[in-house]
Amino acid sequence: MNQPDTILPPLTERSGILRWLRHNLFGTWLDGLLTVFGLLLIYLAAKGLLTWIFTIAEWDVVVANLRLFMIGQFPLEQVGRLWVGLGFLLFLTGNSLAIWDKRSYIAAILVLAFPLFLAFLPFDSNTRQWLIFLTATGAIGWGLGFSNPQALKKTVVAGWIISLPIIVLLTRGFTDPEAGGAIAIVGTNLWGGLLLTFLLTVVANIFSFPLGLFLALGRRSELPIIRWFSVGYIELVRGVPLITILFMAQLMLPLFVPGGMDIDRVLRAMVGMTLFSAAYLAENVRGGLQAIPKGQFEAAHALGLSGAKTMIFVILPQALRLIIPILVGQFISVFKDTALVAIVGLFDLLGIARTVLSQPEFIGLHREVYAFVSLLYWVLSYAMSYISQRLETSLGIGTR
Amino acid sequence: MNDLKQSIITVNDVHKWYGNFHALKGINMEVAKGEVIVIFGPSGSGKSTFIRTINRLEEHQRGEILVDGIELTHDVRNIEAVRIETGMVFQQFNLFPHLTVMQNITLAPIQVRKWDKQKAEETAMQLLVRVGIPEQANKFPGQLSGGQQQRVAIARALAMQPKIMLFDEPTSALDPEMIKEVLDVMVELAKSGMTMLVVTHEMGFARAVANRMFFFDQGQIVESGSPEEIFKAPKEERTKLFLSQILSH
Numbered sequence: 174m175n176q177p178d179t180i181l182p183p184l185t186e187r188s189g190i191l192r193w194l195r196h197n198l199f200g201t202w203l204d205g206l207l208t209v210f211g212l213l214l215i216y217l218a219a220k221g222l223l224t225w226i227f228t229i230a231e232w233d234v235v236v237a238n239l240r241l242f243m244i245g246q247f248p249l250e251q252v253g254r255l256w257v258g259l260g261f262l263l264f265l266t267g268n269s270l271a272i273w274d275k276r277s278y279i280a281a282i283l284v285l286a287f288p289l290f291l292a293f294l295p296f297d298s299n300t301r302q303w304l305i306f307l308t309a310t311g312a313i314g315w316g317l318g319f320s321n322p323q324a325l326k327k328t329v330v331a332g333w334i335i336s337l338p339i340i341v342l343l344t345r346g347f348t349d350p351e352a353g354g355a356i357a358i359v360g361t362n363l364w365g366g367l368l369l370t371f372l373l374t375v376v377a378n379i380f381s382f383p384l385g386l387f388l389a390l391g392r393r394s395e396l397p398i399i400r401w402f403s404v405g406y407i408e409l410v411r412g413v414p415l416i417t418i419l420f421m422a423q424l425m426l427p428l429f430v431p432g433g434m435d436i437d438r439v440l441r442a443m444v445g446m447t448l449f450s451a452a453y454l455a456e457n458v459r460g461g462l463q464a465i466p467k468g469q470f471e472a473a474h475a476l477g478l479s480g481a482k483t484m485i486f487v488i489l490p491q492a493l494r495l496i497i498p499i500l501v502g503q504f505i506s507v508f509k510d511t512a513l514v515a516i517v518g519l520f521d522l523l524g525i526a527r528t529v530l531s532q533p534e535f536i537g538l539h540r541e542v543y544a545f546v547s548l549l550y551w552v553l554s555y556a557m558s559y560i561s562q563r564l565e566t567s568l569g570i571g572t573r
Numbered sequence: 574m575n576d577l578k579q580s581i582i583t584v585n586d587v588h589k590w591y592g593n594f595h596a597l598k599g600i601n602m603e604v605a606k607g608e609v610i611v612i613f614g615p616s617g618s619g620k621s622t623f624i625r626t627i628n629r630l631e632e633h634q635r636g637e638i639l640v641d642g643i644e645l646t647h648d649v650r651n652i653e654a655v656r657i658e659t660g661m662v663f664q665q666f667n668l669f670p671h672l673t674v675m676q677n678i679t680l681a682p683i684q685v686r687k688w689d690k691q692k693a694e695e696t697a698m699q700l701l702v703r704v705g706i707p708e709q710a711n712k713f714p715g716q717l718s719g720g721q722q723q724r725v726a727i728a729r730a731l732a733m734q735p736k737i738m739l740f741d742e743p744t745s746a747l748d749p750e751m752i753k754e755v756l757d758v759m760v761e762l763a764k765s766g767m768t769m770l771v772v773t774h775e776m777g778f779a780r781a782v783a784n785r786m787f788f789f790d791q792g793q794i795v796e797s798g799s800p801e802e803i804f805k806a807p808k809e810e811r812t813k814l815f816l817s818q819i820l821s822h
């Protein structure tokens with residue numbers, strides 16, 4: 174017997190867009206209604222948004238305060254050394270791309286030419302020169318790495334390791350602030366904007382790593398005191414909102430240091446973020462450790478490796494590799510969480526947004542400012558997650 | 574029995590419990606230097622548990638175990654000393670997946686025996702030649718077949734220059750066509766004079782190289798003897814039944 178649904182539809186509807194549309198969006202009466210309604214909503218929202226972006230919004234507030242958003246109140250005469258620090262990072266990036274990811278010219282070109290592209294925007298000539306300088310250092314790094322990949326490997330790794338202290342030192346300066354000069358000390362009260370957000374993120378992540386590792390191992394320790402301490406710390410910190418930890422770091426840290434020594438407010442925030450992040454990192458590492466089969470421990474022990482050497486050479490390398498995606502996710506969330514330091518009075522990206530909005534001439538421009546700040550956070554977070562995916566694919570090859 | 578030969582492993586009335594479960598019920602065994610011992614018996618009879626007490630991957634609760642004169646107690650130094658003298662090969666290979674074959678083999682000699690890298694790599698290369706896969710040195714374990722992986726595992730254990738080798742069902746996880754390549758290596762090792770304790774049901778291997786065989790059942794040694802005695806005239810009913818089951822395959 175012929176079922177009605179075995180009758181073929183007209184040729185034009187058997188395949189292609191029409192069929193898909195009909196099947197998915199207008200399958201029934203109600204579907205059709207919902208589709209029309211949905212389209213209408215999308216149209217109205219997009220129209221409103223685009224009209225706002227292109228005709229109503231006053232982006233002047235962003236342009237006029239771009240420097241504040243980037244580096245806060247950092248003195249203009251000393252900006253040069255920040256550019257130099259950035260140049261160093263670009264040099265390392267170019268170098269690393271050439272050494273470890275030779276085939277992807279596109280990534281290298283995108284990263285290295287980006288400052289050059291910015292130089293075409295209407296910045297002042299000084300900024301443009303620095304932007305060109307960035308592309309140049311990046312290109313030199315790339316060229317060196319390309320021509321001499323084997324010899325440079327160790328140097329580049331060493332370069333990345335010392336990059337944080339170098340950047341911090343460049344930002345802070347060395348000489349007497351009264352005397353002035355290109356490398357005079359700049360107090361952390363003047364650090365701000367993206368610069369501060371970046372430093373908080375990197376410092377908190379780097380220092381929470383060893384701490385989290387020790388807590389994760391401590392949680393598995395056979396010594397009860399170490400185990401209880403680790404569990405207690407982890408559960409305590411994870412049970413408290415970050416903002417309260419930041420407040421405590423601001424208010425209570427001074428109680429722990431001897432004799433009225435003043436700890437810098439930025440440093441307090443860094444300590445708070447680090448202590449917070451370490452607890453979560455410990456749990457992530459613990460997850461990685463649990464995923465390693467018992468046979469790996471047994472094989473290492475049977476070879477005579479001690480407990481510590483088994484961890485260092487056999488277990489941790491595997492466990493950490495397993496959780497790279499989770500670690501990157503945590504890195505990004507620390508980056509976004511740094512926005513909370515604005516509430517304890519620091520001028521990170523969000524803190525700067527609030528200061529900008531409190532200036533009389535920019536009152537009422539909340540939408541523009543927060544839209545810009547959100548976009549910046551999103552672009553940077555997305556870039557990090559994209560880079561990490563590339564890293565995972567290149568690390569994954571041939572290892573398992 | 575082996576009074577004239579020098580004994581290298583002495584196991585005296587060893588008991589082991591997992592919670593309330595009595596897994597080893599008074600095991601006695603004396604192994605002389607250079608002997609090849611085959612341990613067989615039904616699944617769950619305590620073969621793995623027993624062989625793992627020899628290098629303290631499992632702790633025994635009663636009795637004593639002496640390995641090359643060192644008594645296994647809670648003393649960590651003794652445990653590490655025994656582990657350096659015994660190599661172990663597992664059913665599941667347990668190679669380190671993040672290290673190359675070469676790195677798998679040289680890790681312990683460099684870290685535990687404190688050899689320099691060059692000496693460790695030269696020794697490793699000789700061992701890879703001995704187990705027949707020198708060309709795989711720079712691959713990762715995941716890129717090798719099961720038989721090749723198990724041969725790397727043997728080379729890795731041998732790299733520590735142990736006096737005793739323990740094998741826990743080394744061919745049970747292998748496809749049939751790969752069993753022979755691993756057994757060949759083990760036969761060669763046995764003929765070279767290595768002291769070996771082998772848990773296996775490969776009776777061909779036992780016939781070829783075993784000096785003595787031990788039949789385990791329910792945590793006890795039910796019967797022991799030379800392969801000749803065990804295969805031709807088993808004394809115990811349980812041994813007969815078990816042998817008839819595995820030999821009929």
Ligand SMILES: Nc1ncnc2c1ncn2[C@@H]1O[C@H](COP(=O)(O)OP(=O)(O)O)[C@@H](O)[C@H]1O
Pocket residue numbers: 591594596614615616617618619620621622623
């Ligand atoms: N870690 C453990 N915890 C509890 N019981 C165990 C454990 N390991 C082994 N057993 C039990 O001990 C007995 C002997 O196991 P095993 O030595 O692995 O036997 P075989 O290797 O002869 O198959 C089995 O009944 C097994 O269930």
Ligand SMILES: [Mg+2]
Pocket residue numbers: 620621622741742
């Ligand atoms: Mg077993």
